[in-house]
Amino acid sequence: MSSLVQKYNVAGPRYTSYPTVPYWEENSFTKSDWESSVIKSIKESNQKEGISLYIHLPFCEAMCTFCGCNKRITVNHNVELPYISNVLKEWSLYLALLDETPIISELHLGGGTPTFFSPENLQILIDGIFKNAHKAKNAALSYEGHPNNTTKEHLKTLFELGFNRVSYGVQDYNLEVQKAIHRVQPFENVLNATLNAREIGYTSVGHDLIYGLPFQKKEHVIHTIKQTIALKPDRIAFYSYAFVPWIKGNGQRGFSQDNLPSPDEKRAQYEIGKKMLEDAGYIEIGMDHFALASDELNIAMETKKLHRNFMGYSSSSTQAMIGLGVSSISDSWYGFSQNVKSITEYKKLLDQDQIPVYRGHLLNNEDLIIRKHILNLMCHFETQWEKNGELYFKEIPDILISLKEMEEDGLLILESNGISVTEKGRPFVRNICMAFDLRLKRKKPNTQLFSMTI
Numbered sequence: 163m164s165s166l167v168q169k170y171n172v173a174g175p176r177y178t179s180y181p182t183v184p185y186w187e188e189n190s191f192t193k194s195d196w197e198s199s200v201i202k203s204i205k206e207s208n209q210k211e212g213i214s215l216y217i218h219l220p221f222c223e224a225m226c227t228f229c230g231c232n233k234r235i236t237v238n239h240n241v242e243l244p245y246i247s248n249v250l251k252e253w254s255l256y257l258a259l260l261d262e263t264p265i266i267s268e269l270h271l272g273g274g275t276p277t278f279f280s281p282e283n284l285q286i287l288i289d290g291i292f293k294n295a296h297k298a299k300n301a302a303l304s305y306e307g308h309p310n311n312t313t314k315e316h317l318k319t320l321f322e323l324g325f326n327r328v329s330y331g332v333q334d335y336n337l338e339v340q341k342a343i344h345r346v347q348p349f350e351n352v353l354n355a356t357l358n359a360r361e362i363g364y365t366s367v368g369h370d371l372i373y374g375l376p377f378q379k380k381e382h383v384i385h386t387i388k389q390t391i392a393l394k395p396d397r398i399a400f401y402s403y404a405f406v407p408w409i410k411g412n413g414q415r416g417f418s419q420d421n422l423p424s425p426d427e428k429r430a431q432y433e434i435g436k437k438m439l440e441d442a443g444y445i446e447i448g449m450d451h452f453a454l455a456s457d458e459l460n461i462a463m464e465t466k467k468l469h470r471n472f473m474g475y476s477s478s479s480t481q482a483m484i485g486l487g488v489s490s491i492s493d494s495w496y497g498f499s500q501n502v503k504s505i506t507e508y509k510k511l512l513d514q515d516q517i518p519v520y521r522g523h524l525l526n527n528e529d530l531i532i533r534k535h536i537l538n539l540m541c542h543f544e545t546q547w548e549k550n551g552e553l554y555f556k557e558i559p560d561i562l563i564s565l566k567e568m569e570e571d572g573l574l575i576l577e578s579n580g581i582s583v584t585e586k587g588r589p590f591v592r593n594i595c596m597a598f599d600l601r602l603k604r605k606k607p608n609t610q611l612f613s614m615t616i
């Protein structure tokens with residue numbers, strides 16, 4: 163495995179979208195095209211499963227120095243209500259585009275830290291969203307909770323509002339690693355947050371773990387996974403640490419590349435973690451995720467209904483995903499857009515009755531086909547096409563030639579009308595997707611844009 167790690171450890175996208183954000187054609191994107199694509203997509207989604215809504219709640223009380231998310235650090239909770247009223251204003255601007263009431267089948271509160279907000283204020287937010295929207299039967303409502311500040315009141319209020327899934331950031335249980343990443347979080351806090359959620363009736367509790375963190379060693383991963391298994395969360399995200407210090411203002415600091423485990427050590431951390439999770443009955447879902455057999459993510463994988471979007475893996479494949487809040491990304495299937503990142507700018511645009519999007523991309527036919535292949539690979543570890551059929555494109559023969567070496571390395575099997583990724587090739591799925599990424603191939607980046615694939 164070691165030589166494969168060395169060979170394939172390159173900078174590469176995580177493919178939460180295709181085209182990936184640095185390859186969006188921002189110059190040809192207009193807000194009016196974006197709005198038209200949203201109207202079309204919501205109309206189509208309303209006929210099917212409904213839409214997804216992502217709401218970005220950016221505040222955190224303290225800065226974890228490993229974190230790559232878009233966040234604002236403050237201890238001033240007076241920021242909550244003005245922010246909520248901006249998010250509701252943004253939602254009203256989307257509603258004004260439509261001549262029908264949207265059906266929400268998936269809603270996720272992400273951050274930052276959604277549980278920074280008081281339960282009362284989160285209730286105001288959710289009531290405001292559903293005032294002019296229908297909730298689909300079996301809608302999946304979920305949020306990210308910080309184990310250090312998710313109270314019983316948060317859990318109860320959100321459960322009564324229809325939330326039945328919560329995921330907690332755990333990362334690593336070793337105190338030295340926690341100190342290095344400025345996130346001291348005792349096991350008891352995760353234990354209480356998990357038990358409280360179960361007692362209240364949440365059907366899915368998730369834990370987020372990371373391997374490859376600064377100063378993290380294999381024994382820390384083993385200890386963390388043991389502690390995690392003891393609490394038996396329904397889902398576990400086991401993320402590869404993304405070190406992206408060049409992203410402006412993300413706060414990754416206090417350590418350097420030298421403090422990170424080597425690519426081989428990092429791979430060994432993943433391998434041992436994966437084995438322990440599988441031995442404990444977890445099933446690997448796509449990339450970075452594990453779930454118990456009973457969890458909907460696993461059922462979706464088995465029935466080939468697994469989907470991937472900016473929120474990660476999901477069991478419902480909604481076509482339209484509207485992202486509200488600073489820096490949120492929306493996906494109408496025909497296009498992507500991203501909101502401004504500054505809260506001041508966000509408010510300013512909303513005060514002018516403008517949807518606060520600052521960049522985006524409209525997909526052409528080639529993008530739509532490649533997007534399907536990349537989704538297939540990321541979700542099902544295989545993809546197929548028919549010669550001259552809907553998913554065929556003229557570069558396929560060249561792609562097959564470029565994948566020959568990966569086949570020789572045992573990472574995939576090439577067929578005349580498709581490819582399938584082998585068990586050995588799964589850790590390299592990002593590299594395999596890169597072979598289909600024509601935009602990346604046509605214009606190689608001059609500087610490092612993406613985290614390393616391993």
Ligand SMILES: C[S@@+](CC[C@H](N)C(=O)[O-])C[C@H]1O[C@@H](n2cnc3c(N)ncnc32)[C@H](O)[C@@H]1O
Nearest residue numbers: 229230273274275306307308331370401403404
């Ligand atoms: C928005 S945060 C979680 C919610 C909450 N703020 C907390 O910290 O508990 C979502 C998750 O993204 C993951 N994450 C953040 N930065 C990362 C990075 N640079 N590489 C890999 N995973 C990262 C962490 O596992 C984190 O729990």
Ligand code: SF4
Nearest residue numbers: 222226229231273274
């Ligand atoms: S890990 Fe969570 S709490 Fe820490 S800075 Fe990132 S978003 Fe905030």
